[in-house]
Amino acid sequence: AWSTALINIGTAGEMFPTTLVVPAGLTVGANTVRGTDNNGLVCGGSFTVTKPTVAVSPATGPRGSSTTITGAGWVPNSTVTLNFAGSPMTVIADSNGNIAAAMSVPAGAAIGANSITAVDTKGNSATPASYLVPGASISVSPTEGGPGETVTISGTGFAGYAAITVMFGGYTLPANPLSSPLG
Numbered sequence: 588a589w590s591t592a593l594i595n596i597g598t599a600g601e602m603f604p605t606t607l608v609v610p611a612g613l614t615v616g617a618n619t620v621r622g623t624d625n626n627g628l629v630c631g632g633s634f635t636v637t638k639p640t641v642a643v644s645p646a647t648g649p650r651g652s653s654t655t656i657t658g659a660g661w662v663p664n665s666t667v668t669l670n671f672a673g674s675p676m677t678v679i680a681d682s683n684g685n686i687a688a689a690m691s692v693p694a695g696a697a698i699g700a701n702s703i704t705a706v707d708t709k710g711n712s713a714t715p716a717s718y719l720v721p722g723a724s725i726s727v728s729p730t731e732g733g734p735g736e737t738v739t740i741s742g743t744g745f746a747g748y749a750a751i752t753v754m755f756g757g758y759t760l761p762a763n764p765l766s767s768p769l770g
Contacts, residue, residue, distance in 0.1 A: 600624075609636065611710050639684070641669070641705040641713040649743045650692050650720060651769035658686040658705055658713060667707045671718065672696040680707070694747055694769050696720045720744070723770070745770040 595603040602622070613636045621631040639660035648654065661667055661680035669676045674693040678686045686705070699722075702715040723744035732738065738755075745751055747770050750763040 609634070639667075639705070639707070639711050639713045641686075641703060641716045643703055643716045643718050646717065647719040647721065648692060649769070650694050650696050650747075652692050654690055654692060654718065656686070656688050656690055656703060656705075656716070660684055660713075661686055661707055662709055662711065665707045665709060667705055669703060669705050671703045672701050692718065692720065698722050698744060742766070743770065 593607060594605050597603060615636050615638045617633050617635050619631055620634050621629060623629045637660050639658060641656060641658040643654050643656050645654055656669055656671075658667070661684040663680055663682050663684045665680050667678050667680055667686050669678065669688060669690070671690060672693040672695045674690075674695065676688055676690060678688045680686050696718070698720050701718045701720060703718055704712070704715045706712040721744055723742060725740055725742040728739045728741075729736075740753060740755075742751065745766040747766060747768045749766045749770070751766055752763055753760045
């Protein structure tokens with residue numbers, strides 16, 4: 588419900604350009620804008636309510652890796668709160684309603700799909716973006732050699748601060764290395 592005091596009508600019946608704020612709660616998509624005068628004359632138009640967006644690139648990687656979160660269609664110069672695996676970050680939309688932020692994949696991100704949500708102070712929200720944290724993996728270097736040679740075994744994607752049992756052929760290493768906070 589807009590205040591009629593904001594709408595200016597001239598003596599010849601013309602309505603002067605009026606700037607109004609789109610009210611919260613309108614349906615996303617086309618909405619009818621209608622005017623009716625005291626004599627029952629009706630006029631109308633259409634206004635499309637858009638939903639802001641959020642995207643992530645790259646959309647996969649291990650905990651601790653860097654990613655960029657972008658979006659469009661936000662209220663210009665408004666504060667937008669991003670949330671990735673319980674780690675919030677606020678950004679300010681530019682004068683065109685675009686957002687961009689660099690973020691590290693949080694240590695609390697789950698293995699598999701994680702949602703990145705975005706909501707502004709006006710209550711607008713985007714469909715969440717998805718970020719995939721791959722499962723655990725190891726690499727061995729070099730991949731071949733003779734008895735007595737040194738082999739480096741590295742891993743990623745484990746739980747943080749977890750004791751990892753390492754087996755080499757049928758031999759289990761006597762000490763279990765501890766994963767880093769990021770796994």
